Amino acid sequence: MNSFIIAGRELRSLFLSPLAWTMLGVTQLILAYMFLTQIDYYLSIQPKLIGIKDAPGITDLVVAPLFGNAAVILLLITPLLTMRVISDERRNKTISLLFSAPISMSEIVLGKFMGIFAFLLIILALIALMPLSLLTVANLDSGKFLACILALALLMASFSALGLYMSAIASQPTVAAVASFGALLLLWIIDWAGSNSGNSSELFAYISIMRHYENLLRGLVKSSDLIYFALFIGSFLILSIRRLDNDRLQK
Amino acid sequence: MSRLIEVNNLTRQFGEHCAVDNLSFSLDKGEVLGFLGPNGAGKSTTMKMICGNLAPTLGEIKIGGYDIIDQPKLAKAELGFLPETPPLYPDLTVDEFLSYCAKLHGLRKAAIKKAVTHSKEKCGLTEMGKRLINNLSKGYQQRIGIAQAILHNPSVIILDEPTVGLDPIQILEIRQLIRELGQQHSVILSTHILPEVQQSCSRVQIIHHGKLVLNESIEGLSRQMSSSSLLLRTAQATDLLALKSISHIHTIDELADNYYRIHHDQGVNLAETLAKLVVNNNWGLLELTPEKHDMEHIFLSITQSSDNHE
Numbered sequence: 001m002n003s004f005i006i007a008g009r010e011l012r013s014l015f016l017s018p019l020a021w022t023m024l025g026v027t028q029l030i031l032a033y034m035f036l037t038q039i040d041y042y043l044s045i046q047p048k049l050i051g052i053k054d055a056p057g058i059t060d061l062v063v064a065p066l067f068g069n070a071a072v073i074l075l076l077i078t079p080l081l082t083m084r085v086i087s088d089e090r091r092n093k094t095i096s097l098l099f100s101a102p103i104s105m106s107e108i109v110l111g112k113f114m115g116i117f118a119f120l121l122i123i124l125a126l127i128a129l130m131p132l133s134l135l136t137v138a139n140l141d142s143g144k145f146l147a148c149i150l151a152l153a154l155l156m157a158s159f160s161a162l163g164l165y166m167s168a169i170a171s172q173p174t175v176a177a178v179a180s181f182g183a184l185l186l187l188w189i190i191d192w193a194g195s196n197s198g199n200s201s202e203l204f205a206y207i208s209i210m211r212h213y214e215n216l217l218r219g220l221v222k223s224s225d226l227i228y229f230a231l232f233i234g235s236f237l238i239l240s241i242r243r244l245d246n247d248r249l250q251k
Numbered sequence: 252m253s254r255l256i257e258v259n260n261l262t263r264q265f266g267e268h269c270a271v272d273n274l275s276f277s278l279d280k281g282e283v284l285g286f287l288g289p290n291g292a293g294k295s296t297t298m299k300m301i302c303g304n305l306a307p308t309l310g311e312i313k314i315g316g317y318d319i320i321d322q323p324k325l326a327k328a329e330l331g332f333l334p335e336t337p338p339l340y341p342d343l344t345v346d347e348f349l350s351y352c353a354k355l356h357g358l359r360k361a362a363i364k365k366a367v368t369h370s371k372e373k374c375g376l377t378e379m380g381k382r383l384i385n386n387l388s389k390g391y392q393q394r395i396g397i398a399q400a401i402l403h404n405p406s407v408i409i410l411d412e413p414t415v416g417l418d419p420i421q422i423l424e425i426r427q428l429i430r431e432l433g434q435q436h437s438v439i440l441s442t443h444i445l446p447e448v449q450q451s452c453s454r455v456q457i458i459h460h461g462k463l464v465l466n467e468s469i470e471g472l473s474r475q476m477s478s479s480s481l482l483l484r485t486a487q488a489t490d491l492l493a494l495k496s497i498s499h500i501h502t503i504d505e506l507a508d509n510y511y512r513i514h515h516d517q518g519v520n521l522a523e524t525l526a527k528l529v530v531n532n533n534w535g536l537l538e539l540t541p542e543k544h545d546m547e548h549i550f551l552s553i554t555q556s557s558d559n560h561e
Contacts (some may be wrong), residue, residue, distance in 0.1 A: 009340075016388045097338035097399070099304040101355040102327040192432045246307040250265075 003111035010115025011164045044162040059141040061125035063131045082163025085175035120156040147163035151216030154229040168243040255437045261310035270296045272461035283433035285452035287440040293461040294441045302332040333406035337396025341385035356403035374398040389416040409439045459554045480542045481513045486535025
């Protein structure tokens with residue numbers, strides 16, 4: 001309950017600054033353009049697809065790439081969104097308002113997380129509108145489409161959890177942004193090592209976010225991928241709670 | 252429950268540095284406690300610990316009977332805290348901010364509006380409800396900080412230097428407000444402005460180098476301030492009994508050889524009588540000084556004497 005209050009304020013504050021509106025606008029513009037080129041491409045190869053048995057449909061050729069691109073854009077904007085949530089409160093000393101109120105640390109972290117996640121869900125809803133617009137002229141594979149939405153939602157939650165943690169450790173918002181961007185990018189590409197020579201590490205492949213994300217985009221909802229995301233989100237939230245608790249114990 | 256705050260053997264260390272050292276005190280209902288001390292004495296650290304913003308290294312803190320470590324939610328519900336820097340969100344309006352604080356403290360929807368109006372009224376913010384916090388002056392921001400602390404009608408209000416940055420009229424208003432608050436709540440007021448303590452507090456604690464060096468009611472303190480004394484130095488030994496036989500004299504402390512502090516009633520001047528006695532007896536009058544205590548004097552003598560101990 002208390003978390004919702006914090007989340008509500010977080011979301012409100014976001015929309016009071018131009019940041020949220022800019023993010024929504026820019027994301028939508030770029031993704032719409034990508035969506036358009038993808039449709040263009042689909043239309044150009046559609047005649048050839050008719051002859052092939054079990055050819056990939058519009059969901060595979062338009063929707064999945066759109067969500068893949070959305071992930072890259074999120075990689076760029078989530079750090080900017082999360083950088084201020086805790087480090088700014090600490091710098092402005094407003095954090096003591098939360099510390100002196102009858103709220104637990106977990107509720108504070110959870111509230112902040114939900115605030116960011118709620119904003120990202122708005123972006124998700126706007127992205128989902130684009131494929132839905134295709135319903136007027138074509139049929140979507142609803143299973144795959146829902147898998148894509150689930151994938152992006154999980155990815156957004158993971159990004160916000162990591163960004164939140166970085167904001168909890170960093171003393172300055174910009175440091176938090178750079179650190180979370182670096183961490184996310186590293187997790188994205190960590191399975192590149194050795195992948196060309198064919199002897200890539202199993203562990204690195206498991207750690208990489210992209211592997212799990214792409215599985216889901218292909219419509220493959222495996223429990224191992226879901227567990228990966230749950231672990232990812234959970235660990236960074238717990239780490240943030242521990243870090244915030246540490247503020248009170250500082251030496 | 253009359254004992255609202257109980258602090259036992261509180262210690263806080265930052266690395267090697269001991270900011271608060273074995274502090275114990277308690278606060279009853281309806282008291283306004285002035286927390287005095289020079290800069291860096293450990294006032295803010297103590298306040299932060301009482302409010303749960305900082306964990307103590309040792310010791311326990313109980314608020315309304317609840318331990319701040321074991322039952323933080325129950326303890327914090329009894330607290331209203333204004334830190335040194337008022338914790339304000341500049342992008343909210345006064346109304347929005349105060350209702351957010353009310354929600355954080357778990358007030359019900361119906362009660363929120365009433366609480367906000369009430370605390371705005373008390374802090375003179377009624378006209379400012381729709382204004383953005385960012386656009387208000389430092390004095391008004393300070394008032395919002397106080398409004399936030401009294402919003403949920405806590406039994407204990409802790410104010411860390413509430414009058415910093417206010418103009419003289421506002422300072423008077425805030426002191427008046429603190430006195431009013433003291434009638435229904437218990438207030439801890441940290442400050443280094445001495446007259447403020449004299450005007451608004453019922454009890455005074457002086458903290459220095461993390462240690463409690465004075466814990467006195469304001470009446471006791473004013474007794475200390477008014478109980479006048481004379482310093483007397485003579486060349487020859489004097490007859491103490493003869494001195495004591497002078498009326499209005501309470502006690503005579505021997506500070507050194509032939510050097511005395513003579514305590515006497517307030518409002519009588521014994522300098523002339525004393526001088527006559529000393530001269531008539533040929534004790535050789537070297538010095539006769541009336542001593543005057545004011546708050547600054549007590550403060551300085553306490554903080555300096557504890558410096559010498561170390």
